[in-house]
Amino acid sequence: MIDKEDILKVFDNLNKKYFQNLLYRPIFDWETFSTDEIYASFDSFGRRIIFNRTCGKLNNEVILIEVLLHEMVHINLYEKYNDKKDHTDEFWQELKILYDKEFHGNGEKLIEMQKKLCRNWA
Numbered sequence: 001m002i003d004k005e006d007i008l009k010v011f012d013n014l015n016k017k018y019f020q021n022l023l024y025r026p027i028f029d030w031e032t033f034s035t036d037e038i039y040a041s042f043d044s045f046g047r048r049i050i051f052n053r054t055c056g057k058l059n060n061e062v063i064l065i066e067v068l069l070h071e072m073v074h075i076n077l078y079e080k081y082n083d084k085k086d087h088t089d090e091f092w093q094e095l096k097i098l099y100d101k102e103f104h105g106n107g108e109k110l111i112e113m114q115k116k117l118c119r120n121w122a
């Protein structure tokens with residue numbers, strides 16, 4: 001199981017790299033979700049990113065980065081609009097830009113996968 005220190009390190013790194021350190025640090029929590037297909041979820045009210053305790057895939061750093069960037073775009077858009085708008089076109093556009101940079105132009109591919117598994121990316 002990844003721990004908070006590891007997540008914080010990756011989060012801070014991504015925040016610096018892509019958000020000029022402007023994103024607030026959310027609280028990182030673990031809960032047991034109804035299915036291990038769900039990796040994480042952003043709780044705007046509690047300013048938390050909740051990871052699925054049963055999702056072992058989060059131990060992989062590449063997947064952790066993918067998941068964190070997804071949730072960080074939620075934080076960013078939520079801060080902009082003060083309203084939780086889920087997977088809008090703007091959301092996917094912003095995420096694609098980050099994925100293209102982080103994953104060497106593979107943004108489109110990753111986004112397509114996530115859209116298919118949309119319920120897994122809350």
Ligand SMILES: [Zn+2]
Pocket residue numbers: 070074087121122
């Ligand atoms: Zn989402």
